Amino acid sequence: MAPTALITGATAGIGAQFARDRAAAGMDLILVARDAERLDAFCAQLAQEHGVRAxxxxxxxxxxxxxxxxxKVLTTEPIDLLVNNAGLGLNKSFLKSDVEDELHLLNLNIVAVMRLTHSALPKMVERGKGAIxxxxxxxxxxxxxxxxxxxASKAWVTSFSEAVGMLVKHRGVRVxxxxxxxxxxEFHQRAGIAAHQMPGFVWLQAPDVVRQGMRDLRKGKLVSVPSVRYKVAVGALKITPRALLHRIMPRGAKSMGRTVGDSQ
Ligand SMILES: NC(=O)c1ccc[n+]([C@@H]2O[C@H](COP(=O)([O-])OP(=O)(O)OC[C@H]3O[C@@H](n4cnc5c(N)ncnc54)[C@H](OP(=O)(O)O)[C@@H]3O)[C@@H](O)[C@H]2O)c1
Known part of the structure; x- marks a missing residue:
């Protein structure tokens, strides 16, 4: 039986690229998204192109x-790779946002990631293999x-993944x-972010993100930052005094159409 990858947010962007990449590697797929018609069509396409079960x-x-x-799928079926990818941004100041929208973001970006990781890990640890x-x-x-x-939601995801990754890395499982x-x-369009205001050099392509991510996973890294330019940027963020960041970040956000990173 081929190993199986379960990928959330698999019909677009980074998640769809993970699905293509893993299908090309011969993995069977279980794909999650809300739009059932689009999901069915993508599964049929991947199954036909790569001869895998999707x-x-x-x-x-x-x-x-x-x-x-x-x-239910994660606790009953042997899953070799879980990609918690589904996530969203909000292009509104906290002063103007609807609290229901903020909760919706936290439910997808944090609660779903925690719950699906919690469901998948015991079986992976029991089998002594698997990755998230x-x-x-x-x-x-x-x-x-x-x-x-x-x-803040993404700071949580990184910190959580590092902590759980350290917990299980000696048990044959990587997080x-x-x-x-x-x-x-499609992320920026969904969030109403003016992506055209961003200079060309900031943009990565999903195939590069996924390739570098999978390479770092094989190396056993707990945190992967694709591309040299973003590794440098993250390195600079880590050594810049916080007080200085607090002064320059709001100005940077304004000059980039009030958008830094991938949301505001
Ligand atoms: N793009 C960037 O610049 C960027 C940068 C850094 C990090 N990220 C992160 O990368 C991840 C993927 O983003 P992306 O850019 O690939 O986004 P995307 O192109 O907008 O794709 C989002 C995917 O998630 C699914 N989805 C959305 N809401 C969902 C829900 N409530 N339940 C289940 N599935 C849902 C969508 O399908 P349906 O609408 O059919 O559900 C779609 O398949 C996110 O966690 C994002 O925060 C993105």
Missing amino acids: TPVPADLTRPEGLAAVE VNVSSVAGFAATMPGSTYP MALCPGFTRT
Whole structure:
């Protein structure tokens, strides 16, 4: 039996690229997203192109029944790779946002990641093999967007993944936070972010993000930052005094259309 990857947010952007990459590597797929029609079509396409099994699990991960459906798969079937990729941004100042929208973001970016990791890990540890990639963001390395929960949610994903990764790494299981910078996907359009205001050099391509992420996972890294330019940026963020960051970040956000990282 071929190894199996379960990928959330698999119909677009980084998640769809993970699905293509793993299908090309011969893994069977279980793919999750809300749009059932798009999900069915993508599964059929991958199965035909790569000769793998691709099973759609239509589910909204912000809803209890959606989470329960995916948790059931993770606790009953042997999963070799879980990619917690589904996530969203909010392009509104915290002063103007709707609290329901903020909760929706936290439910998808944090609660779903924690619950699906919690469901998948025991079986992986029992089998002594398996890996989890939690898709975070470089936005999680600093409070880049004052007034937004997005960078805070990604700081949580990175910290959580590192902690759990350390917990299970001696038991044959890997957990890694993948922290891309701006990547060309549907993310910015969905969040209403003016992506055209970003200079060309900030953009990564999903195939490069996934290739570098999978390479870092094989190396056993707990945190992966794809591309030299974002490694340098994250290194600079780590050594810059916080007081200085607090002065320059709001100005940077304003000059980039009030958007830094991948949301505001
Ligand atoms: N793009 C960037 O610049 C960037 C940078 C750093 C980090 N990231 C992170 O990368 C991850 C993937 O983002 P992306 O850029 O690839 O986004 P994207 O192109 O907008 O794709 C989002 C995917 O998630 C699914 N999805 C959205 N809400 C969902 C829900 N409630 N339940 C289940 N599935 C849901 C979407 O399908 P449906 O709409 O059919 O559900 C779609 O398949 C996110 O965690 C994001 O924070 C992105």
